[in-house]
Amino acid sequence: MISGRTVRGRRAWCAGVPASGDNGRVSLYRDEGIVLRTQKLGEADRIVTLLTRGHGRVRAVAKGVRRTSSRFGARLEPFMHVDIQLATGRTLDVVTQAETIAPYGMSITDDYGRYTAATAILETAERLTAEEGEPTVQHYLLLVGALRTLAEGAHEPGLVLDAYLLRGLSVAGFAPSFSDCARCDAEGPHRLFSVQAGGIVCRSCRPSGTVAPAPDTVALLGALLTGDWDVADASEPRARREASGITAAFLQWHLERGLRSLTLVER
Amino acid sequence: MYEGVVQNLIDELGRLPGVGPKSAQRIAFHLLAADVDDVRRLVSALTEVKEKVRFCATCGNVAEDELCRICLDQRRDPSILCVVEEPKDVVAIERTREYRGRYHVLGGAISPIEGVGPDELRVRELMSRLADGTVTELILATDPNLEGEATATYLARMVASLGLRVTRLASGLPVGGDLEYADEVTLGRAFEGRRSLDV
Numbered sequence: 467m468i469s470g471r472t473v474r475g476r477r478a479w480c481a482g483v484p485a486s487g488d489n490g491r492v493s494l495y496r497d498e499g500i501v502l503r504t505q506k507l508g509e510a511d512r513i514v515t516l517l518t519r520g521h522g523r524v525r526a527v528a529k530g531v532r533r534t535s536s537r538f539g540a541r542l543e544p545f546m547h548v549d550i551q552l553a554t555g556r557t558l559d560v561v562t563q564a565e566t567i568a569p570y571g572m573s574i575t576d577d578y579g580r581y582t583a584a585t586a587i588l589e590t591a592e593r594l595t596a597e598e599g600e601p602t603v604q605h606y607l608l609l610v611g612a613l614r615t616l617a618e619g620a621h622e623p624g625l626v627l628d629a630y631l632l633r634g635l636s637v638a639g640f641a642p643s644f645s646d647c648a649r650c651d652a653e654g655p656h657r658l659f660s661v662q663a664g665g666i667v668c669r670s671c672r673p674s675g676t677v678a679p680a681p682d683t684v685a686l687l688g689a690l691l692t693g694d695w696d697v698a699d700a701s702e703p704r705a706r707r708e709a710s711g712i713t714a715a716f717l718q719w720h721l722e723r724g725l726r727s728l729t730l731v732e733r
Numbered sequence: 734m735y736e737g738v739v740q741n742l743i744d745e746l747g748r749l750p751g752v753g754p755k756s757a758q759r760i761a762f763h764l765l766a767a768d769v770d771d772v773r774r775l776v777s778a779l780t781e782v783k784e785k786v787r788f789c790a791t792c793g794n795v796a797e798d799e800l801c802r803i804c805l806d807q808r809r810d811p812s813i814l815c816v817v818e819e820p821k822d823v824v825a826i827e828r829t830r831e832y833r834g835r836y837h838v839l840g841g842a843i844s845p846i847e848g849v850g851p852d853e854l855r856v857r858e859l860m861s862r863l864a865d866g867t868v869t870e871l872i873l874a875t876d877p878n879l880e881g882e883a884t885a886t887y888l889a890r891m892v893a894s895l896g897l898r899v900t901r902l903a904s905g906l907p908v909g910g911d912l913e914y915a916d917e918v919t920l921g922r923a924f925e926g927r928r929s930l931d932v
Binding site: 503508509534535537538539540541543544545566569571572574575576577578581582585586588589726727729730731 | 751843844845846847848850878879882883886887890907909910914915916917918919921
């Protein structure tokens with residue numbers, strides 16, 4: 467509930483927005499979002515990057531958040547799912563209130579493998595939502611689902627990461643094909659995979675630089691893309707390793723440069 | 734826009750953290766108006782700090798010699814080692830006057846999104862310090878944020894086989910704060926780490 471902080475909230479509105487004497491003209495908005503990244507600003511502030519449900523990617527200043535007496539406390543740390551109120555600013559918005567919806571950070575940092583996978587997820591989310599202020603509800607829901615799954619520890623972190631990467635790319639318009647030929651739609655199964663062609667290809671469409679992953683790996687990639695966790699959980703370590711390599715190559719091709727955090731993921 | 738050396742000074746001051754163009758201009762004009770001896774003292778302090786200060790070969794804290802003041806102090810307990818992120822954390826803990834052990838400065842926290850992994854920190858040096866068996870308790874005093882927690886989790890797992898007592902600084906309510914305004918994570922931690930009052 468947000469209304470519990472009316473007095474402090476009003477004070478913060480005055481700091482971020484010129485007083486107009488008419489509340490209707492004060493540019494405040496409320497949304498829910500996941501904290502993707504934080505950067506230190508000045509003595510005690512932070513710039514917080516969030517992926518919100520209604521306003522897409524938003525960068526906002528959280529004032530005094532690094533002080534132990536901050537009223538935001540740990541609510542604006544990465545992985546936190548928050549209900550947030552922001553005041554529109556000239557260059558950056560200003561966080562005026564924040565309440566926790568789900569503190570995924572705690573259970574994620576308790577396990578180093580989960581932490582490295584979750585960091586790669588956040589970096590991908592930031593890169594795939596290039597435009598600030600463009601709503602991407604599908605991607606937002608996908609991100610919330612991925613962090614929740616990681617926090618619950620229901621599946622191996624590397625699998626959750628690869629499933630998120632494949633589905634995130636699909637939402638962004640780069641859906642890979644793991645059954646029919648990505649070029650001519652010839653019905654599968656086929657054996658060859660091409661990053662630049664966009665997935666599995668038939669022998670006649672085969673471009674240069676194709677690889678021939680094991681059938682188990684292709685089945686695992688398909689399961690991760692469609693969310694078939696029974697197949698994914700039952701997969702062998704060898705297939706997981708090969709699938710993560712293919713996923714990383716596919717991601718790098720579409721993002722045009724690699725993710726810094728992906729190299730540090732503990733598999 | 735000023736000319737020549739004055740603008741150079743403003744530009745150089747403007748590169749300091751937290752100093753904007755207006756502040757840089759104010760400091761520059763303050764220095765122009767200041768006594769020449771005061772300015773010389775400032776210049777020599779800046780030069781000396783770059784010439785003399787380096788990092789302690791043992792713990793990574795700032796030092797004026799090969800070893801820092803704390804590592805040289807024989808009265809400090811060598812069996813307790815406190816791991817911190819930055820040299821300024823050593824100063825913060827020293828101010829409490831509660832801790833009489835030694836330190837190990839990591840040089841940051843694990844942050845994959847910034848490209849900082851365990852290899853970029855002084856983890857290898859920590860493991861070699863622990864190898865001789867002198868240390869019996871390791872206090873993980875990394876920042877109570879996500880990177881700090883993840884770094885502590887990583888270190889705890891790395892030293893698990895050494896049979897040390899591994900502790901983490903307590904998290905909870907700040908002294909002088911209101912319970913009502915505590916966030917859920919901090920309040921949850923405060924409950925987890927509650928202690929009995931022996932009256």
